[in-house]
Amino acid sequence: MSIKQKILNGLDIAGLPAFKPIVLLLSGENPPEQINSILKFIVVPIIAFGVFLVMWWAVASNIETKYGNVPTPKEVAKEAGSLIDAHNESRQKAKDFYIKQGEKAKSYEEKAAGFTQQALAAATPEEKTKLEKRAAKMEKMATKTKNRKYAETPTYFDQIVTSLKTVFAGFLIASAIAIPLGIFCGLSNVFMAAMNPLIQVFKPVSPLAWLPIVMIIVGALYTTDPREAWFEKSFISSAITVALCSLWPTLVNTALGVASVDKDHINVARVLKLGTFTRIFKIMLPSSLPYMFAGLRISLSVGWMVLIAAEMLAQNPGLGKFVWDMFQNGSSQTLAQIMVAVFTIGSIGFLLDRIMIILQKLVSFDSVVSA
Amino acid sequence: MSEFIDLVNLVKIYKTPKGDAVIVDGFNLKMNQGEFVSIIGHSGCGKTTVLSMTAGLLEKSGGNVVVDKKEVAGPGPDRAVVFQAPNLLPWMSTLNNVMLGVNQVYPHASKKERHQICEYFLNIVGLGDSMHKMPNELSGGMQQRVGIARALALKPKMLLLDEPFGKLDSLTRMDLQDILIKILDKNQMTTMMVTHDVDEAIYLSDRIVMMTNGPAAKVGEILEIPFEKPRTRSEILEDPRYYELRGRLLSFLEEQDHKKKEFKPKAKIEKPADEPDDNSEIKKSA
Numbered sequence: 001m002s003i004k005q006k007i008l009n010g011l012d013i014a015g016l017p018a019f020k021p022i023v024l025l026l027s028g029e030n031p032p033e034q035i036n037s038i039l040k041f042i043v044v045p046i047i048a049f050g051v052f053l054v055m056w057w058a059v060a061s062n063i064e065t066k067y068g069n070v071p072t073p074k075e076v077a078k079e080a081g082s083l084i085d086a087h088n089e090s091r092q093k094a095k096d097f098y099i100k101q102g103e104k105a106k107s108y109e110e111k112a113a114g115f116t117q118q119a120l121a122a123a124t125p126e127e128k129t130k131l132e133k134r135a136a137k138m139e140k141m142a143t144k145t146k147n148r149k150y151a152e153t154p155t156y157f158d159q160i161v162t163s164l165k166t167v168f169a170g171f172l173i174a175s176a177i178a179i180p181l182g183i184f185c186g187l188s189n190v191f192m193a194a195m196n197p198l199i200q201v202f203k204p205v206s207p208l209a210w211l212p213i214v215m216i217i218v219g220a221l222y223t224t225d226p227r228e229a230w231f232e233k234s235f236i237s238s239a240i241t242v243a244l245c246s247l248w249p250t251l252v253n254t255a256l257g258v259a260s261v262d263k264d265h266i267n268v269a270r271v272l273k274l275g276t277f278t279r280i281f282k283i284m285l286p287s288s289l290p291y292m293f294a295g296l297r298i299s300l301s302v303g304w305m306v307l308i309a310a311e312m313l314a315q316n317p318g319l320g321k322f323v324w325d326m327f328q329n330g331s332s333q334t335l336a337q338i339m340v341a342v343f344t345i346g347s348i349g350f351l352l353d354r355i356m357i358i359l360q361k362l363v364s365f366d367s368v369v370s371a
Numbered sequence: 372m373s374e375f376i377d378l379v380n381l382v383k384i385y386k387t388p389k390g391d392a393v394i395v396d397g398f399n400l401k402m403n404q405g406e407f408v409s410i411i412g413h414s415g416c417g418k419t420t421v422l423s424m425t426a427g428l429l430e431k432s433g434g435n436v437v438v439d440k441k442e443v444a445g446p447g448p449d450r451a452v453v454f455q456a457p458n459l460l461p462w463m464s465t466l467n468n469v470m471l472g473v474n475q476v477y478p479h480a481s482k483k484e485r486h487q488i489c490e491y492f493l494n495i496v497g498l499g500d501s502m503h504k505m506p507n508e509l510s511g512g513m514q515q516r517v518g519i520a521r522a523l524a525l526k527p528k529m530l531l532l533d534e535p536f537g538k539l540d541s542l543t544r545m546d547l548q549d550i551l552i553k554i555l556d557k558n559q560m561t562t563m564m565v566t567h568d569v570d571e572a573i574y575l576s577d578r579i580v581m582m583t584n585g586p587a588a589k590v591g592e593i594l595e596i597p598f599e600k601p602r603t604r605s606e607i608l609e610d611p612r613y614y615e616l617r618g619r620l621l622s623f624l625e626e627q628d629h630k631k632k633e634f635k636p637k638a639k640i641e642k643p644a645d646e647p648d649d650n651s652e653i654k655k656s657a
């Protein structure tokens with residue numbers, strides 16, 4: 001397959017068919033038609049976004065709040081820039097700190113080495129032990145200095161990373177619960193009937209209701225010493241809340257996928273007298289993968305929405321907390337900073353969805369020509 | 372040679388809201404080992420029903436299926452089915468589609484031996500170099516050939532074919548008929564094939580079973596095909612008996628048509644469209 005064809009396929013899989021005309025235009029294939037599609041599907045959306053910005057601009061300067069005017073797009077962009085600067089500055093400070101600590105540690109080590117040398121050349125045994133003790137002390141100081149951590153306040157990007165980690169943890173927990181349960185539901189009517197009331201009742205519950213319960217229970221059960229714990233309590237309660245809210249789409253879709261395996265494929269399994277294990281892993285699961293991934297995709301986007309709310313409510317680190325903190329600060333930058341956060345949350349949500357679309361396309365054996 | 376396959380008084384009754392629908396009523400057929408029997412009949416008369424009951428995919432309302440002196444219940448790899456649609460598993464390569472069955476039938480063979488078996492049968496149907504392709508990369512005819520290889524690799528006592536070439540264009544169909552006849556010349560296999568195609572039936576069969584129209588269909592007439600095996604298409608076409616046989620088949624079908632017209636109210640004759648032209652209903656209920 002030619003490179004061009006590969007790029008075109010890639011765009012299809014990534015769900016970005018709008019960019020295909022650019023590739024085709026570059027390869028000189030029917031230019032007028034390509035330009036027409038580019039106008040329709042790339043230029044028009046760009047113009048629409050431009051119109052949105054202009055309208056925002058016009059409206060923003062007319063709304064007076066207690067923190068000053070609603071920020072214009074330009075001010076929001078500037079704020080984004082200053083958040084990046086603040087991040088870089090903080091990293092630089094940390095770096096400087098560690099360099100300094102390194103130097104300090106080195107000087108301690110040198111001193112320790114000096115004492116050890118002297119100890120070797122010491123005249124009396126008493127002198128020797130004294131010097132050795134001193135060397136050991138310096139040694140200790142050196143390691144202590146080396147291990148000292150810079151007390152950094154999390155920057156905007158640290159918050160993003162925390163949120164991403166939390167949402168993936170929650171998503172993993174949700175998948176680990178929902179996929180097996182979904183498979184059992186799809187395989188057995190009785191199991192499905194047993195699960196159905198639970199699913200129906202818990203599915204519509206808002207994260208705001210789960211969160212306090214989860215926090216209390218996690219607080220009661222997760223009693224590991226915080227200094228030794230692998231995860232922070234807040235991380236666990238956020239992740240579990242995300243999982244509780246996002247597992248339903250995966251569960252329902254997996255069950256549907258397993259239950260609606262093509263009857264012809266079931267007949268193949270019957271003629272071959274496949275065992276239960278082979279039947280599930282070679283027929284049921286592969287055939288329900290597209291459904292399952294459609295469910296996972298919804299789950300992840302639900303999880304991302306839930307996470308921001310949970311972080312805000314629980315003051316758990318992450319983007320939600322950032323928004324809440326800015327709101328509480330109430331400075332002239334508050335609105336601009338929150339808007340930066342809104343765009344960040346939206347863009348990350350969009351990216352996560354894209355990734356899931358790609359995965360979904362890769363596992364659906366019908367739509368994609370495997371090459 | 373005593374009969375190898377014995378279909379005794381097969382009955383299929385569907386419970387419908389309007390009462391019992393007797394589709395097949397007392398279908399009897401004995402087949403010798405290695406014999407090729409075609410079943411021909413009007414659309415909707417119950418050919419797929421008989422074949423599915425023989426395969427065990429469809430529950431019988433009455434009667435017995437005896438294979439090699441043993442009564443069988445339920446489906447099994449001893450009666451391999453080639454469906455009208457290839458029904459390959461689209462998430463597995465050609466090789467693995469065949470392997471799925473081979474693993475079942477040769478559980479004690481080594482991995483290498485099983486691989487060789489698959490390779491052998493894929494070569495037989497002329498797909499040796501498409502082993503690692505996915506089904507959606509193959510044409511309809513190639514997919515159907517994989518379906519045939521999958522069935523043959525089971526070393527079944529009986530091969531059941533339900534309009535295996537029905538969905539293919541006539542050139543591909545002739546190709547596959549030639550492939551099938553070559554395979555069966557080499558390894559004799561007791562075969563039952565449902566078809567609509569009179570010429571296909573004559574070319575491939577030792578006997579052709581003509582089914583009466585439903586409801587309550589059964590064996591109408593049985594036609595012996597006297598041509599020596601191995602056959603070639605051109606030889607058969609030149610044989611004067613060919614046209615006589617063809618005439619017998621067509622006149623039987625026409626006769627059934629007349630009966631149907633007498634039997635059914637006039638309005639129904641004008642729209643045969645309300646008859647299912649595929650066997651999806653059967654498969655769904657199976």
Ligand SMILES: Nc1ncnc2c1ncn2[C@@H]1O[C@H](COP(=O)(O)OP(=O)(O)OP(=O)(O)O)[C@@H](O)[C@H]1O
Binds near residue numbers: 392412416421650656
């Ligand atoms: N689940 C069902 N309930 C009631 N009637 C059914 C059911 N399934 C099939 N039938 C009827 O049984 C009859 C025989 O169907 P069958 O598929 O065996 O016909 P066929 O001879 O294979 O036809 P074709 O040549 O079109 O494939 C049809 O008239 C069909 O309407």
Ligand SMILES: [Mg+2]
Binds near residue numbers: 418419420649650
């Ligand atoms: Mg049929």
